[in-house]
Amino acid sequence: MIRNLAKENLIALVFVAPFVALFGLLFIYPTIAMFITSFTDAPLIGAGKWVGIANYVRLASDAKFGLALWNTGYFVLLSVIPGTFVALLVAVGVSRLSGWTQAIVLALFFLPYILPVSVVYRLWDWVLNFQFGLAMHVLDALWIPRVPVFKTITWFMPAVAVVTIWWTAGFSFLLFLAGLRAIPPEIYEAAALDNSNGWTTFRKITWPLLWPVTALVLTIQLILQLKIFDQVYLFSVGGRPNDTMVMVQYIYVKALVNNQGGQAAAIAVSLFVIVIAISVFQFLLLRLAGGDDSK
Amino acid sequence: MTYANLQRWNLAGGLVTVLTVLVAVIWAFPLYWGVITSLKPEDEVVRPVLEFWPEHFTFENYISAITRTQIGRWYINSLIVAGSVTLITVFTCLLCGYAISQLKFPGRRILWGLILASFMVPTQTLIINYFELMASFGLLNTLPGIILPQLINPVIIIVYKQFFDSVPKDFREAAVMDNASEWRIFYKVFMPMNWGVTAALSIVCFIWTWNAFLWPFLAVSHAEMMTVPVGITQVNDSFGISYAHRLAAAVLAGLPVAVTYLIFQRRVTQAITLSAGIKG
Numbered sequence: 001m002i003r004n005l006a007k008e009n010l011i012a013l014v015f016v017a018p019f020v021a022l023f024g025l026l027f028i029y030p031t032i033a034m035f036i037t038s039f040t041d042a043p044l045i046g047a048g049k050w051v052g053i054a055n056y057v058r059l060a061s062d063a064k065f066g067l068a069l070w071n072t073g074y075f076v077l078l079s080v081i082p083g084t085f086v087a088l089l090v091a092v093g094v095s096r097l098s099g100w101t102q103a104i105v106l107a108l109f110f111l112p113y114i115l116p117v118s119v120v121y122r123l124w125d126w127v128l129n130f131q132f133g134l135a136m137h138v139l140d141a142l143w144i145p146r147v148p149v150f151k152t153i154t155w156f157m158p159a160v161a162v163v164t165i166w167w168t169a170g171f172s173f174l175l176f177l178a179g180l181r182a183i184p185p186e187i188y189e190a191a192a193l194d195n196s197n198g199w200t201t202f203r204k205i206t207w208p209l210l211w212p213v214t215a216l217v218l219t220i221q222l223i224l225q226l227k228i229f230d231q232v233y234l235f236s237v238g239g240r241p242n243d244t245m246v247m248v249q250y251i252y253v254k255a256l257v258n259n260q261g262g263q264a265a266a267i268a269v270s271l272f273v274i275v276i277a278i279s280v281f282q283f284l285l286l287r288l289a290g291g292d293d294s295k
Numbered sequence: 296m297t298y299a300n301l302q303r304w305n306l307a308g309g310l311v312t313v314l315t316v317l318v319a320v321i322w323a324f325p326l327y328w329g330v331i332t333s334l335k336p337e338d339e340v341v342r343p344v345l346e347f348w349p350e351h352f353t354f355e356n357y358i359s360a361i362t363r364t365q366i367g368r369w370y371i372n373s374l375i376v377a378g379s380v381t382l383i384t385v386f387t388c389l390l391c392g393y394a395i396s397q398l399k400f401p402g403r404r405i406l407w408g409l410i411l412a413s414f415m416v417p418t419q420t421l422i423i424n425y426f427e428l429m430a431s432f433g434l435l436n437t438l439p440g441i442i443l444p445q446l447i448n449p450v451i452i453i454v455y456k457q458f459f460d461s462v463p464k465d466f467r468e469a470a471v472m473d474n475a476s477e478w479r480i481f482y483k484v485f486m487p488m489n490w491g492v493t494a495a496l497s498i499v500c501f502i503w504t505w506n507a508f509l510w511p512f513l514a515v516s517h518a519e520m521m522t523v524p525v526g527i528t529q530v531n532d533s534f535g536i537s538y539a540h541r542l543a544a545a546v547l548a549g550l551p552v553a554v555t556y557l558i559f560q561r562r563v564t565q566a567i568t569l570s571a572g573i574k575g
Contacts, residue, residue, distance in 0.1 A: 015390045015391060026443060027447045114553060
């Protein structure tokens with residue numbers, strides 16, 4: 001038996017070793033290194049002197065950091081709940097269809113999610129183009145004056161949020177669709193027998209039964225959008241990147257543009273802590289609400 | 296339900312259906328608009344009126360996108376990067392997920408706990424230290440430098456572990472009774488049943504990696520080492536702004552993933568729902 005145990009461990013080691021090696025080198029090590037770097041005055045590449053919490057103290061009075069924090073929060077506000085709402089509406093509509101109509105409509109809604117962000121950027125940069133954009137013709141038809149969307153501070157975040165919803169709603173939409181399919185049809189049949197109308201059925205049956213999926217979608221979206229970088233960066237080129245800066249973008253600017261690795265790491269740790277805190281908080285919330293303990 | 300009620304219900308339902316189809320068409324319209332613009336000659340593109348169909352079809356923009364940029368090179372880079380990341384990630388996660396689920400070894404629970412915790416960590420915050428690490432290996436501006444930091448994808452190992460957990464214990468016990476070795480059990484009993492999951496995870500892993508922007512954008516500054524999504528936004532062509540040309544390059548960048556999705560729709564849907572912890 002003892003020999004067997006040793007052999008079993010050896011086999012297990014062979015199975016886990018490739019993953020564990022990569023995990024240690026590319027995940028555990030960089031995570032620890034990030035915390036250490038944040039307490040030094042290191043440049044982007046190379047070691048620095050230990051400076052204690054100086055980088056964090058500096059952040060507290062850094063107006064740009066405050067702005068990045070604010071912009072990130074503003075973007076989350078504009079994208080998470082509206083995006084979830086849109087995905088839910090679309091899923092309810094699509095779930096009523098059947099056969100090839102459903103297959104085509106599903107593909108039309110999901111296709112944007114599958115595209116690289118730079119393609120999404122090119123498409124919407126063209127649709128919202130000040131001179132020739134499709135959207136500007138719509139504004140003309142509505143007698144609304146044209147705006148250079150991505151060069152106007154007030155329009156920048158809302159426009160990026162709309163583009164982001166268009167791009168990522170497909171993911172949430174699929175989850176809602178799976179959730180809707182999991183609701184047994186007998187419940188709807190019983191409701192129909194009771195003369196329940198469409199809205200009442202949705203409010204009393206669909207919405208409560210779908211709530212776990214809604215909570216999941218909201219959480220995934222919240223954590224995803226806090227890490228926003230790509231779209232904001234791409235659309236801000238040629239605009240006013242200093243005014244529309246978000247957290248990850250500020251890490252990038254501090255590290256790669258200003259060559260201040262230590263200060264960039266302090267920003268990274270702040271975002272890290274925010275995301276982890278929210279993840280833990282929602283996990284506890286779901287546990288308290290008596291979510292499934294099966295996993 | 297009275298007849299009148301039923302009729303009203305049908306009418307409302309029909310309205311919702313029509314509305315859904317209409318919204319779907321509007322939703323996908325920017326895609327159509329981008330493709331159709333890329334097929335117009337530049338002078339038609341910049342006309343002040345809307346034209347939903349080109350007067351003259353042309354592939355000129357595609358030809359110039361291919362000949363005037365290094366998109367061919369970027370395609371090869373993207374294929375190598377997405378292919379290697381998919382292969383290595385899926386293979387290592389498959390083995391490790393299997394071991395955590397089916398084998399007993401010291402440190403198993405700690406490893407699983409770390410993996411679950413890593414799921415919460417925003418990898419975007421690790422870019423500084425990825426940069427430093429890759430620089431110390433001398434891998435900046437190389438394909439391995441783009442590949443390495445993308446190899447950690449906790450979702451994939453979590454899906455595998457949960458998949459193997461759901462396999463009834465009898466399979467393993469029967470094989471152990473037959474005196475099959477651990478390798479044989481893995482290879483003959485467990486592998487054949489996970490091809491579906493493996494296919495689904497590989498397809499989305501490929502799509503996710505093909506689409507990745509942040510790290511490939513940071514790791515590379517030489518045009519010839521870029522991936523397609525980075526290249527089409529970072530390299531400006533020699534002859535100024537040409538909207539049709541840019542859109543042609545964008546269509547070329549999106550085409551491989553769009554086609555992959557359209558071919559493997561059901562697998563992609565399955566993988567997306569599995570990745571969110573919903574049984575697909």
